[in-house]
Amino acid sequence: MSGVISVRPKDLPFDESVVGHLGCSGCGAFVAVRLALKILGDQTMLAIPACCVLATTCFYPQVPLKVPTLMTAFPATAATASGIAAGLRHLGKKKEITVVGLAGDGGTADIGIQALSGALDRGDQILYICYDNEAYMNTGVQRSGATPKGARTTTTPGGQRGMWESSPKKDLLSIVAAHGIPYAATSCISFPQDFMQKLAKAAQVEDGPSFIHVLAPCPPGWGYASEKTIELGKLAVEAGVFILREWENGEMKVTRKLRKRKPLAEYLKPQARFRHLTDEEIKAMEEEIARAWETIS
Amino acid sequence: MSPAQPLHQGRLIPHFPGGTVRQKTGSWRIFRPVLDVEKCNNCLLCWIFCPDGAIDREEKWVTIGLDFCKGCGICENECPTDAITMVKEGK
Numbered sequence A: 001m002s003g004v005i006s007v008r009p010k011d012l013p014f015d016e017s018v019v020g021h022l023g024c025s026g027c028g029a030f031v032a033v034r035l036a037l038k039i040l041g042d043q044t045m046l047a048i049p050a051c052c053v054l055a056t057t058c059f060y061p062q063v064p065l066k067v068p069t070l071m072t073a074f075p076a077t078a079a080t081a082s083g084i085a086a087g088l089r090h091l092g093k094k095k096e097i098t099v100v101g102l103a104g105d106g107g108t109a110d111i112g113i114q115a116l117s118g119a120l121d122r123g124d125q126i127l128y129i130c131y132d133n134e135a136y137m138n139t140g141v142q143r144s145g146a147t148p149k150g151a152r153t154t155t156t157p158g159g160q161r162g163m164w165e166s167s168p169k170k171d172l173l174s175i176v177a178a179h180g181i182p183y184a185a186t187s188c189i190s191f192p193q194d195f196m197q198k199l200a201k202a203a204q205v206e207d208g209p210s211f212i213h214v215l216a217p218c219p220p221g222w223g224y225a226s227e228k229t230i231e232l233g234k235l236a237v238e239a240g241v242f243i244l245r246e247w248e249n250g251e252m253k254v255t256r257k258l259r260k261r262k263p264l265a266e267y268l269k270p271q272a273r274f275r276h277l278t279d280e281e282i283k284a285m286e287e288e289i290a291r292a293w294e295t296i297s
Numbered sequence B: 001m002s003p004a005q006p007l008h009q010g011r012l013i014p015h016f017p018g019g020t021v022r023q024k025t026g027s028w029r030i031f032r033p034v035l036d037v038e039k040c041n042n043c044l045l046c047w048i049f050c051p052d053g054a055i056d057r058e059e060k061w062v063t064i065g066l067d068f069c070k071g072c073g074i075c076e077n078e079c080p081t082d083a084i085t086m087v088k089e090g091k
């Protein structure tokens, strides 16, 4: 892929590459996939492991994805993408086709992290997109390394013993950036210009791997009404919970600074997974967020 | 869009090319988005955010295709001019 890519809505292609998927009504992951394929175009090959996107697009004979897709084992997304890229290099088609590994947060932050680290370390030319719905959603909302502290999932059910998710969200971007790759960024579907600009940059990297971590709210998993998907993604960023950052030329920068953070409760209250939190707990989380911003900027 | 036909009928399992859509997911819908073209300023926000790619861009405004719209209500929620209203199906 080469040349300048415009991300203005009017300049984006009309073509739809994933209409007819079986994802839930209001699924944030599919906003990410749809927009990504508008930027990447049809000269794209995907490697997808078990996850919501796979389970809702590759159910024979309903196969709405229009780009070649290799279904791979859960831990093997990046390795599979590396293999496709090596094959294309051998065929002399490396420049024509963008090879993309696409996986959920469980498949990236936990199970696929070894293969991802290997591919980044080898400097393979692949684009890796992690859509983050903050749990293993496809199998029924089990916690992942990317589940935020305080969240209820089916494996952190809370109750009287207070077994909510107790560890903080894994900082995937920093882990990836520590491999010294050319380009990596976080984004959120609620900021489509930001997301598409970063994707375009990532797709244009010609000397190694690139990585996009995109927050994609999930109505049944987070427990909110389907129309609020975009609104909640916005609030996650504006309350300072999910920070939009970019790793480029060996430097990490915050791409969306906040003059004033929205109250955390505005983000948490509409979601059933956080409904148990007390005002004190929310206040303590807000203080953690403030500290995180201090260390970053 | 008419349901796609399988290729290579001779095979034990028929082969479907990428992009095959046999089931119209619009049948899941409980609420239907209704657009008031007078209010639409063609900002395309609904088109950008629709998870199902159900909205089409046109010259002056958008059109909502009901074959694949699941009625999530994101378009209504995000429309800056309140041009979209969700109406219960069957009403």
Ligand SMILES: Cc1ncc(C[n+]2csc(CCOP(=O)(O)OP(=O)(O)O)c2C)c(N)n1
Pocket (backbone or CB within 6 Å): A050, A051, A052, A053, A073, A074, A075, A103, A104, A105, A106, A107, A108, A133, A135, A136, A137, A138, A139, A144
């Ligand atoms: C090795 C292996 N372990 C477990 C599973 C079962 N499994 C399939 S999808 C999935 C959850 C995927 O979660 P995530 O990667 O976060 O994507 P999401 O479903 O949230 O989109 C699990 C546990 C599997 N397919 N393979």
Ligand code: SF4
Pocket (backbone or CB within 6 Å): A022, A023, A024, A025, A026, A027, A028, A029, A030, A052, A056, A133, A137, A138, A217, A218, A219, A220, A221
């Ligand atoms: S469970 Fe969540 S991520 Fe999975 S298809 Fe449904 S809305 Fe999308």
Ligand code: SF4
Pocket (backbone or CB within 6 Å): B035, B039, B040, B041, B042, B043, B044, B045, B046, B047, B061, B062, B078, B079, B080, B081, B082, B083, B084
């Ligand atoms: S968001 Fe509203 S104003 Fe904008 S294109 Fe859609 S219907 Fe029209």
Ligand code: SF4
Pocket (backbone or CB within 6 Å): A026, B033, B049, B050, B051, B052, B053, B054, B055, B064, B068, B069, B070, B071, B072, B073, B074, B075, B076
């Ligand atoms: S209700 Fe949801 S699926 Fe239907 S057009 Fe609006 S955004 Fe798309």
